[in-house]
Amino acid sequence: TFKGRTALITGSTSGIGAAIAEKLAASGANIILNGFGDADAIEAQRAELEQRYGVKAAFVAADLTKGAEATKLVHDAERAIAPVDILVNNAGIQHVAPVAEFPPEKWEALIAICLSSAFYTSAAALPHMKRQDWGRIINIASAQGKVASAYKSAYNAAKHGVIGFTKSVALEYAESGVTANCICPGYVNTPLVQGQVAGQAKAHNMSEEDVIRNVILSVQPNKRFVEPEEIGDMAVYLASDSARSITGAAISVDGAWTAW
Ligand code: NAD
Numbered sequence: 385t386f387k388g389r390t391a392l393i394t395g396s397t398s399g400i401g402a403a404i405a406e407k408l409a410a411s412g413a414n415i416i417l418n419g420f421g422d423a424d425a426i427e428a429q430r431a432e433l434e435q436r437y438g439v440k441a442a443f444v445a446a447d448l449t450k451g452a453e454a455t456k457l458v459h460d461a462e463r464a465i466a467p468v469d470i471l472v473n474n475a476g477i478q479h480v481a482p483v484a485e486f487p488p489e490k491w492e493a494l495i496a497i498c499l500s501s502a503f504y505t506s507a508a509a510l511p512h513m514k515r516q517d518w519g520r521i522i523n524i525a526s527a528q529g530k531v532a533s534a535y536k537s538a539y540n541a542a543k544h545g546v547i548g549f550t551k552s553v554a555l556e557y558a559e560s561g562v563t564a565n566c567i568c569p570g571y572v573n574t575p576l577v578q579g580q581v582a583g584q585a586k587a588h589n590m591s592e593e594d595v596i597r598n599v600i601l602s603v604q605p606n607k608r609f610v611e612p613e614e615i616g617d618m619a620v621y622l623a624s625d626s627a628r629s630i631t632g633a634a635i636s637v638d639g640a641w642t643a644w
């Protein structure tokens with residue numbers, strides 16, 4: 385489907401981003417990986433995408449706490465393979481603390497990665513998309529972009545913000561072949577959540593199984609984690625031509641979390 389298209393997925397060395405990269409590669413897109421991690425593991429991931437799916441895959445480093453690096457990532461991606469046709473802003477971090485005790489440097493980093501980097505990469509990628517009258521921006525927001533929880537002020541602010549940002553992009557490009565949408569996952573089984581499970585188990589002196597069922601999934605009515613591949617499949621759909629009229633949307637994949 386995406387043969388000849390190039391997709392940049394931020395934060396694709398782990399979790400949801402890695403699954404999105406794999407699903408887009410399986411649909412024929414060339415892939416630009418980005419994120420932190422062990423160099424050998426990233427090279428193995430890159431080589432496997434090329435071998436398994438017969439696409440080109442490159443890794444481009446960028447620390448998305450820095451706007452200039454986010455901009456440069458898009459230009460480096462073009463040099464590595466080709467201009468970015470499908471941009472997936474997925475990189476993210478979490479930090480949990482009461483507002484009055486929230487470390488300012490964590491606030492700044494979280495807003496930079498989860499919100500501002502989507503502005504910088506989009507601004508850099510949109511001119512090419514507009515020129516060719518085809519492009520896809522897919523921002524990974526969260527159920528927490530629609531409803532909030534205590535102690536996640538920075539995350540809630542960033543994720544609500546990225547939904548608003550995405551709507552603006554959609555309106556600006558509505559008459560072109562460029563769409564901009566958010567995917568809003570509930571709890572997905574990734575290292576980011578596994579870290580929260582371990583932390584809560586310690587804090588509440590509970591087993592990890594009890595934390596998963598009674599704390600984490602208490603907000604997710606279907607009582608199971610979303611798998612990263614489900615988000616990958618949604619990204620493939622949003623990038624497809626069947627989804628050309630879906631723009632400015634924030635699509636929940638959350639087991640009815642936000643139906644409450
Ligand atoms: P993860 O921790 O498994 O992966 C995060 C990725 O972002 C990694 O590749 C990491 O290297 C990268 N990253 C972190 N800081 C970066 C930086 N400064 N510069 C560049 N890359 C950086 O997390 P995940 O669960 O796969 O989350 C991916 C996205 O999905 C995030 O935006 C997250 O908020 C969102 N999300 C996750 C869940 C969930 O339950 N896991 C739910 C809703 C939304």
